Amino acid sequence: MYSLIKNIAAVVLVSATAVAVPAPPTPPAPMIVMKNFDFAPMTLTVKAGTTVTWKNGDEEPHTVTSDTGLFRSGGLDQDDTFSFKFDKPGTYKYVCSIHPKMTGAVVVQ
Numbered sequence: 001m002y003s004l005i006k007n008i009a010a011v012v013l014v015s016a017t018a019v020a021v022p023a024p025p026t027p028p029a030p031m032i033v034m035k036n037f038d039f040a041p042m043t044l045t046v047k048a049g050t051t052v053t054w055k056n057g058d059e060e061p062h063t064v065t066s067d068t069g070l071f072r073s074g075g076l077d078q079d080d081t082f083s084f085k086f087d088k089p090g091t092y093k094y095v096c097s098i099h100p101k102m103t104g105a106v107v108v109q
Contacts, residue, residue: 029053032104034062034076034096039104046086048108053083065097072097 030050033040035057046052054064056076064073064082070092073082086092086108096102 031055032106033057034102037099037102039094039096039102042103043105043107045107045109048087048089049085050108051083051085052106053081055079055081061098062096062102063098064094067093067095 030044030046030052032044032052032054034054037058037060039054044052054073054076056062056078059078061075061077063075064071064084066072071084071094075098076082086106089108092106092108094104094106
């Protein structure tokens, strides 16, 4: 441990004019995965202004279709994605129009 502190101190002394501090990592964008004919997670909570991405992890095509018609993906093949930005608070329910038992919701705060 002493050796590590000594090495860090040497680096700071060598570059005393400017010490770069890395920016904190950006959190990953919210993603909902379609796998085994389900949306996971089934309910996702995000802040207003967030873009949510759906990704099809199944070998069968799926869609993401809002129950109010606000958004609608085309058919998504395996590994295809669809994204939508949620600007206003509310609960947004959606379904796979090909497999109606697949349902989910995005709760926007």
